[in-house]
Amino acid sequence: MPGVFFSVLGHFDAVADRRMLVGYSSSSEEEEEEDEGLSGVGGGRRRKCEEEEGSNGGSSVRKKAKTEDRVSRPRLPLPGCLLAMFPDDVEPQTEDSSLHGGRIRSFKHERGNWATLVYLPYHPQEEFSDLLEQLLSAAKAHGVVLTPQEEFHLSLSQTVVLRHHWIQPFTQSLKADLAHCKRFVCSAGKLNVYCNAEMTRTFLGMEVCTGHAQLLDLVRVVDRTMTEFRLDTFYKDPSFHVSLAWCVGDLTAQMKGCLQELQRVVDDYEEGPFLLRLDGIELRCRTGNKTFRFPLEP
Template identity: 70%
Template sequence: MLVGYSSSSEEDGEPGSEARSRNSRRSVEEDERSRDLPAKKKARTEELDPKTRLPLPGCLLSMFLDDDDEALTEDSSLHGGRIRSFKHERGNWATYVYLPYPPEEEFEELLEELLSTLGAHGLILTQQEEFHLSLSQTVVLRHHWIQPFTQSLQSGLSQCRRFACSAATLKVYCNAERTRTFLGMEVSTGHAQLLDLVRVVDKTMTEFQLDTFYKEPSFHVSLAWCVGDQTEKMKELLQELQSLVDNREEGPFLLRLDCVEVRCRTGNKTFRFSLKTS
C-alpha cells in the first residue's frame, strides 16, 4: 500500500518553526505594550496625591529664604531687644577694633552694686558680656576683605608700644540711633597713647573706604546697657552711682587697663595684634 504524506507546513512545519512563531507573537505584544508605557506612566503620575510626594531637603529650602525668614533673623526679641545698626546681609561681617579688659574681682563687686542701685530706681540694665575699650566704630567688612584688612592692621600696630591707662569716672552714653543707653567708665590717663592707636586704625579704615573713629573720642569701658534712650534718667543718678566708686573701703576704685594687645572682632573671628614691649 502506498502511504501519502502531506506537505502542508501548517501541520508538519520544519523543526523550530512553532517556537519562532511564538517568539514573533511575543515580540509584537511587547512592542505594543512599550508604546503604551509612557502614557500609562504619565497617567499614574498625574493621579498621585501631592501629599505622597517626597519633600525637598532642608538644605535646598534654606538656599531660598523669603522675606519672612529674613525678618525672623532681624527680630530684636531674639537679641535682648537690641536693634541692628545696619541690616544683616550674607557676606557682610560686623567688624570693630578694641582693647580687651579682663575684669577683676573688685570690679565685678562694684558693677553688681551699680546695677542694684539702678534697679532700685526702676532702671534695669544688662551687664556687658565682655568688657573692652573701643578703638573704632562698628563697620561692615566684606568677607574677602578680612585678610588684607587684618594684614594692614598688623603692619601699623606692630610699630606701637605697650602702655597702661586708667578710668575712674562714670559717664552715660547713647548710640547714634538712640536705641541703646550705656553706663561706662571714662579713661582719665593714657588718652594720648590711645589716640596714637586710633590714628593707625583709621588709616586702615580709610584704605578700605570705611568710617573712621570719632573726631573727639571719649575713651571708655562700657559696663552695662538698656534698650532705648534713658540718658536723662541715668544722668540724674550719676552722682549717687559715682559715690559707690569713690567711697569704697579700700579707697576709690580705679579701673586699670594694660594695653599690651589690640584685637579685631569680625563676625565670629577674633584677630590679635601684640604691641611692642619697648
C-alpha cells in the same frame, strides 16, 4: 564574495538582496519578515522604524526611572567641619529683638556682611564684679534697670561692615600697621552716660583718665586701615571708655539724674576710689564670630 555588487536595473526582493551581502547574518526580525512573506525594501524599513521607536521608548522609560531614583535618594549631610567654616551662610539670622534683650541692630543684617570692631579688651579685676553689682543696685533704686555687659572692652573704632572677602586683606593691613605699636597701661575711674547714634540703647561707662595719648595714637593707626577700605573712621574727639551696663532706649536724662550718686559708689569703694586698669598688651578685631589678635611690642 569580494567584488560582488548589486545592479540597480534589476528588481530583487528584500530577502534575496540581503543574502547576497558578504559576511551578513540575518537577524531575528528579518527571519520573521521571511516567514511572513514580506517583499520590498520599504516594508522592512517600516518595521525597523517601528522597532527603533519601541526601543527608544524603552530607553526613555529607563532614563526616567533612573532620574526618579536619583531624586528619591536622600541627600548626604555636609560634614560639620565644612558647616563651621561658613557659619554666616548656614545659621539663620533673626531680627527679633526680644531674643537679644530688646537690642535693635544698628544696621540691617545682610548675608555676606560682617559687623566689625577694633578694640582693647578689659579683663576684670577681682573686685570689679562686686562694684558693678553695687552700681546696678543703686541705679535700680532710681528706676533705671541696667543689664551688665557680657564682656568688657574699650572701642578703638566704630562698628563697621565688612564683606566676607575683605576680611583677610583688612586684618593683614591692621597687622602690618600695628606691628610697631608699643604696649602701654591706661586706667579709668570716672562714670559717664553714653547713647548710641540710633538712640536705641543707653550705656553706663567708665571713662579713661590716663593713657589717652597712647589710645589716640592707636586710633590713628586703625583709621589708616579704615580709610584704605573706605570705612568710617573713629570719632574726632573720642571719649575713651569701658561700657559697664546698658538699657534699651534713650534714658540719658534719667541716668544722668543719678550719675552723681553712682560716682560716689566708685569713689567710696572699699579703701578709696576704684580705678579700672587696662593693660594694653594686644588689640583685637572682631568680625562676625571671628576674633583676630594683634600683640603690641613690649
